[in-house]
Amino acid sequence: MRVHQTTPSAQVLKSLRQIVATDLYRHEGAVGASPFWRHYCWTPGFRYVFLLRLYHYLRDDTRWGRFGFRQFTALLLRRYTFKYGISISPDTKIGKGFYIGHFGGIVVNTDVVIGDNCNISQGVTLGQANTGPKAGCPVIGNNVYIGPGAKVFGRIHVGDHAAIGANAVVVHDVPPGVSVGGIPARVISDKGSQGYVNRTDYPS
Secondary structure: OOOOOOOHHHHHHHHHHHHHHHHHHHHHOOOOHHHHHHHHHHOHHHHHHHHHHHHHHHHHOOOHHHOOHHHHHHHHHHHHHHHHOEEEOOOOEEOOOOEEOOOOOEEEOOOOEEOOOOEEOOOOEEEOEOOOOOOEOOEEOOOOEEOOOOEEEOOOEEOOOOEEOOOOEEOOOEOOOOEEEOOOOEEEEOOOOOOOOOOOOOOO
């Protein structure tokens, strides 16, 4: 009896479809070809994130990654970096359900780690501190909202369900489930990202 075996390429493709579906669901509340193409054509943040996911797929795939498609995808990302003002390294570790609501002025360092269901707004920088006890890059937890113009620097951890207010400058750890704001950022409420991070109940 012949036993069907899933090839590495098929496994990687399935993983790509699953994670792209979570990104799409954050925008639309639904998945499928129609919402995918609508957001790919008309939502710059979704298009950019899809190309990030595609780059990862082509890097890990044992077949298609060998034919120059990964390099072509990298060139597309480079073009959209200048067109949309989004600069996220293709090698940045990003969890499922990533949402960029508005484009422009977004900079994310290669060594930043972003958890599941995170929202990033326009003007956000997630950057590296080069000196001192916090030298390094941030780790962003799950279900985190980062408001317009916020800056997060250094080897700090932003806890799950936290919210970072507009134009805040975060240089210290953020506890889970709180909202922070100001320069430097401090805790201003215990509401966290509730109401800001939505559509996380995507189908498995």
